Amino acid sequence: xxxxxxxxxxxxxxxxxxxxxxxxxxxxxxxxxxxxxxxxxxxxxxxxxxxxxxxxxxxxxxxxxxxxxxxxxxxxxxxxxxxxxxxxxxxxxxxxxxxxxxxxxxxxxxxxxxxxxxxxxxxxxxxxxxxxxxxxxxxxxxxxxxxxxxxxxxxxxxxxxxxxxxxxxxxxxxxxxxxxxxxxxxxxxxxxxxxxxxxxxxxxxxxxxxxxxxxxxxxxxxxxxxxxxxxxxxxxxxxxxxxxxxxxxxxxxxxxxxxxxxxxxxxxxxxxxxxxxxxxxxxxxxxxxxxxxxxxxxxxxx
Amino acid sequence: xxxxxxxxxxxxxxxxxxxxxxxxxxxxxxxxxxxxxxxxxxxxxxxxxxxxxxxxxxxxxxxxxxxxxxxxxxxxxxxxxxxxxxxxxxxxxxxxxxxxxxxxxxxxxxxxxxxxxxxxxxxxxxxxxxxxxxxxxxxxxxxxxxxxxxxxxxxxxxxxxxxxxxxxxxxxxxxxxxxxxxxxxxxxxxxxxxxxxxxxxxxxxxxxxxxxxxxxxxxxxxxxxxxxxxxxxxxxxxxxxxxxxxxxxxxxxxxxxxxxxxxxxxxxxxxxxxxxxxxxxxxxxxxxxxxxxxxxxxxxxxxxxxxxxxxxxxxxxxxxxxxxxxxxxxxxxxxxxxxxxxxxxx
Numbered sequence: 001x002x003x004x005x006x007x008x009x010x011x012x013x014x015x016x017x018x019x020x021x022x023x024x025x026x027x028x029x030x031x032x033x034x035x036x037x038x039x040x041x042x043x044x045x046x047x048x049x050x051x052x053x054x055x056x057x058x059x060x061x062x063x064x065x066x067x068x069x070x071x072x073x074x075x076x077x078x079x080x081x082x083x084x085x086x087x088x089x090x091x092x093x094x095x096x097x098x099x100x101x102x103x104x105x106x107x108x109x110x111x112x113x114x115x116x117x118x119x120x121x122x123x124x125x126x127x128x129x130x131x132x133x134x135x136x137x138x139x140x141x142x143x144x145x146x147x148x149x150x151x152x153x154x155x156x157x158x159x160x161x162x163x164x165x166x167x168x169x170x171x172x173x174x175x176x177x178x179x180x181x182x183x184x185x186x187x188x189x190x191x192x193x194x195x196x197x198x199x200x201x202x203x204x205x206x207x208x209x210x211x212x213x214x215x216x217x218x219x220x221x222x223x224x225x226x227x228x229x230x231x232x233x234x235x236x237x238x239x240x241x242x243x244x245x246x247x248x249x250x251x252x253x254x255x256x257x258x259x260x261x262x263x264x265x266x267x268x269x270x271x272x273x274x275x276x277x278x279x280x281x282x283x284x285x286x287x288x289x290x291x292x293x294x295x296x297x298x299x300x301x302x
Numbered sequence: 303x304x305x306x307x308x309x310x311x312x313x314x315x316x317x318x319x320x321x322x323x324x325x326x327x328x329x330x331x332x333x334x335x336x337x338x339x340x341x342x343x344x345x346x347x348x349x350x351x352x353x354x355x356x357x358x359x360x361x362x363x364x365x366x367x368x369x370x371x372x373x374x375x376x377x378x379x380x381x382x383x384x385x386x387x388x389x390x391x392x393x394x395x396x397x398x399x400x401x402x403x404x405x406x407x408x409x410x411x412x413x414x415x416x417x418x419x420x421x422x423x424x425x426x427x428x429x430x431x432x433x434x435x436x437x438x439x440x441x442x443x444x445x446x447x448x449x450x451x452x453x454x455x456x457x458x459x460x461x462x463x464x465x466x467x468x469x470x471x472x473x474x475x476x477x478x479x480x481x482x483x484x485x486x487x488x489x490x491x492x493x494x495x496x497x498x499x500x501x502x503x504x505x506x507x508x509x510x511x512x513x514x515x516x517x518x519x520x521x522x523x524x525x526x527x528x529x530x531x532x533x534x535x536x537x538x539x540x541x542x543x544x545x546x547x548x549x550x551x552x553x554x555x556x557x558x559x560x561x562x563x564x565x566x567x568x569x570x571x572x573x574x575x576x577x578x579x580x581x582x583x584x585x586x587x588x589x590x591x592x593x594x595x596x597x598x599x600x601x602x603x604x605x606x607x608x609x610x611x612x613x614x615x616x617x618x619x620x621x622x623x624x625x626x627x628x629x630x631x632x633x634x635x636x637x638x639x640x641x642x643x644x645x646x647x648x
Binding site for chain 1: 359360424425427428430431432433434435436438439440442443446447450548552555556559600601603605606608609612616617620
């Protein structure tokens with residue numbers, strides 16, 4: 001009834017939830033690495049782009065779906081580990097702003113490599129296009145990918161939460177993101193924790209890339225670029241320091257985009273990014289630590 | 303004595319800008335375009351430097367002031383007869399008002415300054431990552447509005463038929479103005495106070511310096527220079543002002559970082575060096591001859607080279623080529639007579 005009041009239909013609602021789920025996964029991926037490295041990874045979208053191109057090749061070579069998805073994961077993971085060793089580790093001691101600029105450079109390099117390799121039209125990843133077809137649920141037609149995305153995102157987030165709270169690795173990771181130096185003194189292996197965070201973050205990028213490539217089967221060098229910008233905004237909106245607020249922030253941005261984009265006429269929804277950006281500015285001013293965090297602001301220490 | 307010793311700090315970047323312009327004069331019109339572009343980039347990077355370099359705070363917002371300046375100068379100089387054709391959705395006020403070249407540049411600078419002040423009033427309280435993200439959001443809004451709003455400009459189309467008044471002279475004078483303003487600012491007490499907050503925030507605050515006010519002043523000045531640079535830019539070539547977004551942000555930031563964000567000389571040297579490399583690889587997309595070799599590279603190579611350079615400089619030499627120093631003539635060192643005395647003075 002509320003849906004009817006808001007002039008919403010179930011499919012739009014499901015699509016919004018799905019986009020929120022995908023953004024939430026990206027947000028967690030960005031937030032995890034930020035937690036241990038203090039690094040805002042602007043190049044996250046380019047990791048996803050690499051994975052999506054891997055899917056497109058899998059499609060071209062006629063690989064079965066499970067194999068091309070596996071190939072996609074492999075490419076994303078390899079690339080994230082490579083970036084971690086080549087760029088992020090040498091910069092570990094620098095300020096977050098310097099590292100942000102460095103990932104900005106990495107993003108541009110990767111994007112232009114893709115532009116050179118595959119041109120401005122890119123490649124098509126069509127093998128999962130069947131998921132665009134709707135399922136009929138009590139007379140409401142909802143696209144399969146929407147349901148799969150919601151379920152996958154929820155599953156991944158639950159698994160991640162279990163990993164973070166129930167395993168030694170997760171404990172180390174949470175400790176490192178609270179206070180890296182103290183955690184190291186207490187025997188947490190810095191490289192292992194960072195490596196773990198990078199791997200999980202890469203895996204999440206792979207999952208997000210697969211689902212986003214169903215929504216946008218034409219893979220170009222700008223694949224996931226604007227999505228990354230929105231997710232970064234969402235992560236800041238929620239609270240960069242903690243996984244759950246970061247996830248909620250990412251989810252809210254995706255959900256808002258999906259919902260408002262589905263409801264508003266296009267001459268209004270084209271300004272949607274402006275409203276989101278404005279909201280981010282307001283949140284940064286009012287609650288610099290994020291919307292979904294508790295506790296007072298960190299005091300700057302001399 | 304002091305003035306004479308300080309003079310090279312101003313002259314070095316100014317001479318570099320002048321030399322670029324004079325070299326550009328001598329070349330064929332095909333190559334001139336690259337020199338003009340370099341001079342405009344010098345102006346933009348100096349605008350970046352005035353805030354980022356002096357305050358040490360990351361800002362992505364400068365390009366949005368460039369875009370606003372370009373829009374202001376563009377929309378006010380397109381001939382009225384052309385406005386109705388190229389921008390049918392334009393609002394009445396913009397449709398009926400036109401100004402000349404110099405006035406449009408001044409208004410562009412003013413627009414940049416006012417926008418920067420308005421944005422800076424709330425945002426200059428932030429620093430570090432939050433400042434970076436918030437200014438990025440400002441950039442995103444400017445891009446979004448300038449790209450889609452047909453009532454204020456051509457939207458997704460380029461500003462066609464803006465009078466192309468930016469020749470080598472105007473570009474050179476523009477670059478020199480930016481050098482002079484940036485240098486004058488960093489020599490004033492305001493510039494020094496801001497640099498003090500960059501070096502040690504707590505000590506500066508203890509000495510009674512308001513970080514917020516000094517940052518706001520620099521941000522506004524940076525906005526004025528950026529708007530001015532945007533004005534010069536739009537008079538150089540038909541520009542799609544909404545397109546002044548991530549690419550230009552990245553390129554100019556790379557120039558500042560590689561040159562060394564701590565000094566005016568760094569901003570100028572970085573721009574000249576990187577734009578030289580960038581122009582070379584852009585030209586090489588349609589084959590250039592290097593020492594008898596025909597070199598053709600795919601488009602996008604220039605960005606890759608720039609990105610790799612930027613990452614390497616950030617890792618190996620975070621203070622940039624110049625190390626954040628201004629130019630100074632080599633001086634004869636006085637022999638140290640008394641070791642104890644020397645230790646006290648240093």
